[in-house]
Amino acid sequence: MLEAKDLVLEYGGVRALNGMSFTASTEQVTAVVGSNGAGKTTLMNAICGLVKLASGEIRLDGAKLNGLAPDDIVRKGISLVPEGRELFPKLSVLENLLLGATVRPDPTRRRKTLERIFELFPVLANRQKQQAGRMSGGEQQMLAFGRALMAQPKMLLLDEPSIGLAPMVEEQLISAISDYSRESGIGVLIVEQNAMLALEYAQHAYVVEQGRVALSGPAAEIRDDPAVIASYLG
Ligand code: ATP
Numbered sequence: 001m002l003e004a005k006d007l008v009l010e011y012g013g014v015r016a017l018n019g020m021s022f023t024a025s026t027e028q029v030t031a032v033v034g035s036n037g038a039g040k041t042t043l044m045n046a047i048c049g050l051v052k053l054a055s056g057e058i059r060l061d062g063a064k065l066n067g068l069a070p071d072d073i074v075r076k077g078i079s080l081v082p083e084g085r086e087l088f089p090k091l092s093v094l095e096n097l098l099l100g101a102t103v104r105p106d107p108t109r110r111r112k113t114l115e116r117i118f119e120l121f122p123v124l125a126n127r128q129k130q131q132a133g134r135m136s137g138g139e140q141q142m143l144a145f146g147r148a149l150m151a152q153p154k155m156l157l158l159d160e161p162s163i164g165l166a167p168m169v170e171e172q173l174i175s176a177i178s179d180y181s182r183e184s185g186i187g188v189l190i191v192e193q194n195a196m197l198a199l200e201y202a203q204h205a206y207v208v209e210q211g212r213v214a215l216s217g218p219a220a221e222i223r224d225d226p227a228v229i230a231s232y233l234g
Pocket of ligand 1: 011012014015016034035036037038039040041042043193
């Protein structure tokens with residue numbers, strides 16, 4: 001279980017997180033949806049230790065994460081697919097994948113994880129030597145997922161994975177990741193501006209507004225509530 005309690009974070013005078021609290025199970029898909037500037041990317045970066053909280057606490061399975069260095073947070077089981085993917089475009093597909101595994105030295109587990117990723121996204125297996133920057137947008141997103149999974153996370157964080165992708169590709173990718181999460185027992189926390197897409201695959205959801213949770217509940221209920229859509233997601 002990933003738990004965030006009363007998170008506060010400011011950039012200069014701007015309060016990006018303003019008492020954000022939520023929990024996300026390591027066994028299901030949780031969505032965080034909300035409009036531009038609601039604090040979604042800041043939340044992801046705070047969980048990963050990339051920005052510093054003013055106050056609040058983040059725990060994974062009871063162990064405190066905030067205050068740890070980003071690589072230690074990865075070792076504890078949090079892996080981020082950042083907005084815009086941030087691959088190494090000149091490096092090959094395989095090199096990008098292996099960079100995701102630097103915190104997991106055991107070669108046997110590393111090989112098994114790589115095989116599993118190649119089953120999930122066969123295009124990565126077929127293009128291992130290709131430069132990452134020469135892949136299509138959808139293939140690059142698969143590579144970004146694969147690189148994050150190489151760290152063998154308990155919880156995978158996806159920041160706006162649908163950006164720049166055709167609707168059919170978005171659906172295929174989110175569906176593949178949600179199947180993988182179910183089969184391998186890892187949690188997914190997905191932040192999306194395309195709220196309907198995230199709510200379709202999530203079991204639980206939080207709607208955020210101005211740095212805090214405005215409401216939460218089963219994703220299907222939020223998706224089917226016209227008043228919620230009109231007020232927060234329209
Ligand atoms: P988007 O979907 O547009 O990425 P978001 O929900 O992810 O939005 P954040 O990017 O977390 O929201 O931004 C939350 C608030 O913090 C916004 O008001 C934003 O302008 C501000 N903000 C974000 N990053 C910085 C920064 N580096 N310096 C100053 N203000 C920032």
